[in-house]
Structures are given as C-alpha cells and as structure tokens.
Amino acid sequence: TGKRKPCITYGLRGLAAFEVSVQCCEQDLHSGVIGGTIHEALTDLVYLMASLKAPSGKILIEGIMDDVLPVTPQEEALYENIDFDVDAFKEEVRVTNHGNKIIQTDKVSLLMARWRFPSLTLHGIQGAFSGEGVKTVVPCKVTGKFSIRTVPDMDLDKIQRLVKEHLEKEFAKLGSPNKMTSEYKGGGKWWLSDIKHPNYEAAAKAIKKVFGVTPDYNREGGSIPIAQMLEYATKMNVMLLPVGACDDMAHSQNEKYNRTNLVNAIKVLGLYINELKGVRGPKPSRCRCDPLSEEDLKIPGSFVRGFGCKCLI
Numbered sequence: 001t002g003k004r005k006p007c008i009t010y011g012l013r014g015l016a017a018f019e020v021s022v023q024c025c026e027q028d029l030h031s032g033v034i035g036g037t038i039h040e041a042l043t044d045l046v047y048l049m050a051s052l053k054a055p056s057g058k059i060l061i062e063g064i065m066d067d068v069l070p071v072t073p074q075e076e077a078l079y080e081n082i083d084f085d086v087d088a089f090k091e092e093v094r095v096t097n098h099g100n101k102i103i104q105t106d107k108v109s110l111l112m113a114r115w116r117f118p119s120l121t122l123h124g125i126q127g128a129f130s131g132e133g134v135k136t137v138v139p140c141k142v143t144g145k146f147s148i149r150t151v152p153d154m155d156l157d158k159i160q161r162l163v164k165e166h167l168e169k170e171f172a173k174l175g176s177p178n179k180m181t182s183e184y185k186g187g188g189k190w191w192l193s194d195i196k197h198p199n200y201e202a203a204a205k206a207i208k209k210v211f212g213v214t215p216d217y218n219r220e221g222g223s224i225p226i227a228q229m230l231e232y233a234t235k236m237n238v239m240l241l242p243v244g245a246c247d248d249m250a251h252s253q254n255e256k257y258n259r260t261n262l263v264n265a266i267k268v269l270g271l272y273i274n275e276l277k278g279v280r281g282p283k284p285s286r287c288r289c290d291p292l293s294e295e296d297l298k299i300p301g302s303f304v305r306g307f308g309c310k311c312l313i
Contacts, residue, residue: 003247005083006207006268008200009240011115011219012227014150014190016159020048020167020182023141031136039176042128042142048180049122049144051170057103057113059120059148061166067153068118075116079108082216086110092247115219119149149221150190160184188225191238199237202275203268210267222250241268 024041053059084107090096104110113119127142129135148159164182171180194200195217207215224240231238243265249255 003088003245005213005216006211007082007216007218007242008195008203008207009218009220009242010195010200011152011192012190012224012240013115013118013219013221014154014156014225014228015147015187015223016150016156016163017145017147017185017187018163018182019143019145019185020045020180021141021143022048022176022178022180024138024178025140027140029138029140031138034138038138039178040138041178042125042139044171044174044176044178044180045125045142045144047174048167048170049125049146051166052122052146053120057119059118061120061162063162064118064148064154064159067155067158069152071112071116076108078217079111082107082111082218084111089246111218114221116151118151118154119221120146121149122146147187149223150187152190152192154190156187156189188223189228191224191228191231192219193231193238197237197239198279199239199276202279203239203241203272205275206268206271209271210264241265241272 022041022044024039024044029038051060059065086102086105086107089110090100090102093102095102102110104113123145125142125144128139129137148163150156150159163184167180167182200217204215207213220240227238227240230236243257243261244250245258245261248257
C-alpha cells in the first residue's frame with residue numbers, strides 16, 4: 001500500500017479479458033481514394049470501446065454491478081487506519097506533471113476503487129496503424145482489447161453474457177453493415193480470505209517482530225488466480241505475504257525490487273513458520289466442502305478437493 005508500513009493481503013480482484021473486432025472489407029484501403037464511401041471499421045470500434053466506460057471510470061455495461069457486495073461498516077473501518085497518502089500515490093503513478101488529478105480525492109474511496117470495486121480498462125487496438133508519422137490507410141479489420149477486474153460476488157459466466165449483450169446492443173444502434181464479433185479471452189476468479197483466521201495472526205506476529213509495527217490488512221487490485229485455486233482445492237486458509245513496495249512499478253518501465261525488502265521477507269517467512277507451530281484447532285477459513293462418498297474418492301483427481309472435508313483436521 002505504502003512504503004512506510006508492512007501489510008498482509010487478504011483479497012484480490014479477479015480478471016475477465018475480452019476482444020471485440022469489426023471488419024469492413026477484405027484488405028486495407030487508401031483513405032484518399034476510398035474515404036467517405038464506406039462504413040469504416042475503426043469508427044465503429046472506437047464507438048464500441050467508448051460505450052464500455054465513462055470518463056469518470058464508471059462501467060456502463062448494464063447489470064455489471066448487480067452482484068458486487070455492499071460495503072459494511074466493519075469493512076470500511078479497516079480502510080480508515082491504513083497507512084496511505086493520496087499525494088504520494090499521485091507521485092507514484094506519475095500523474096503530477098500530467099494534470100495532477102486522479103478520480104478519487106480521499107484515501108478510503110481511492111483504496112476501495114483499487115481493491116474492492118470492479119474496474120474496466122481499455123488496453124489497445126490491433127490492426128490500426130500505430131507507428132510514428134502518418135499512414136493514410138483505412139484498416140480492413142480492427143480488434144479492441146479490454147478487461148474487467150472483478151470482485152465478490154461477481155460471476156465470470158454472467159459477466160461474459162453481459163458484455164456480449166452490451167456490445168451487440170450498442171453495435172445495433174450504429175446501423176452498420178460491418179461484421180462485429182466479440183470473444184472472451186480468459187481470466188480468473190476473485191479471492192477473499194478471512195483475516196481473523198489464526199494463519200493471519202501468525203503472520204502479523206512475525207511481521208511485528210521484524211518491523212516493530214503491526215501490519216495493515218489490505219486487498220489488491222491485481223489478479224493472482226492461484227490464490228483462489230489453492231483455497232478452493234485445499235479448503236484451507238490462504239494468505240499473501242507481500243514483499244514488494246508500492247513504487248516497484250510492476251508491469252511497467254524500470255520495474256524494481258528493493259533488496260532490503262528481500263532480506264526482511266526472509267526473516268518474516270522464517271518467523272511466520274515458527275509462529276504456525278502454535279496454531280491449534282480448525283484450519284479452514286470456512287467450510288465449503290461437499291461431502292465425498294467412497295465412490296467419489298475412487299474418481300481420478302478427487303484428491304484436488306482435499307480428500308473430503310478438512311475441517312476435521
């Protein structure tokens with residue numbers, strides 16, 4: 001979250017990636033010779049991409065927010081105490097020399113927008129000219145790429161349906177003769193764990209011994225599908241121990257990693273494992289187990305479901 005205080009991560013957003021394509025002809029054409037005579041694919045695509053979200057960041061796909069869990073007073077209280085500075089965040093995301101504004105202006109709403117509410121991002125357009133200079137071409141086919149970061153209790157199958165319906169409805173408004181197709185390109189489910197579990201208590205004790213402070217509990221806006229997969233497969237509590245810093249610029253230019261964080265992470269991991277030896281009692285976050293019969297257990301792969309309920313361990 002910041003650079004001054006360690007944290008423990010108990011939730012991640014999921015991901016649903018999409019492509020939408022529009023084709024108007026068989027090959028690229030000369031805009032001087034042909035321009036003004038055909039329904040250009042890129043014009044249609046830009047309209048469709050713009051229909052997905054508002055400049056405010058609001059997702060414009062009907063029904064997309066219906067399954068998002070409401071914020072509880074207990075949850076909001078967690079955000080109030082997190083060590084986070086809005087002005088420092090603007091420095092970290094490099095907007096200070098480019099308008100110096102972000103959508104949210106207070107800490108709590110900004111963190112919730114990053115962590116516990118969905119977002120939609122337009123990533124790029126394939127097939128259109130993107131080099132330096134001018135190329136006066138009418139592209140025959142263009143493909144827009146975008147994704148949605150999902151949160152509890154959004155369902156991937158429902159999201160795919162809503163996106164498809166939205167694009168078809170908006171394309172119909174154009175009255176275009178062009179061919180439009182959309183495709184779900186994959187993704188992963190959101191993950192949310194239980195910070196009151198002994199697993200988190202062990203980690204907090206280990207962090208306090210190394211850093212001298214109690215860690216913040218946070219969620220992250222990125223997606224790590226293996227966290228949810230592990231919790232589902234084992235029916236056990238899963239926790240993330242962050243090692244990086246908020247200014248590491250993940251996926252960007254000059255991505256870095258502080259050696260100090262690496263050294264401290266090694267210390268925390270050892271102490272965390274030592275703390276775990278004192279944990280007694282039920283281990284799972286919550287029982288999500290469907291009882292397995294003797295016949296079920298004979299099916300290859302049944303071990304992935306943990307040989308039945310582990311709440312008895």
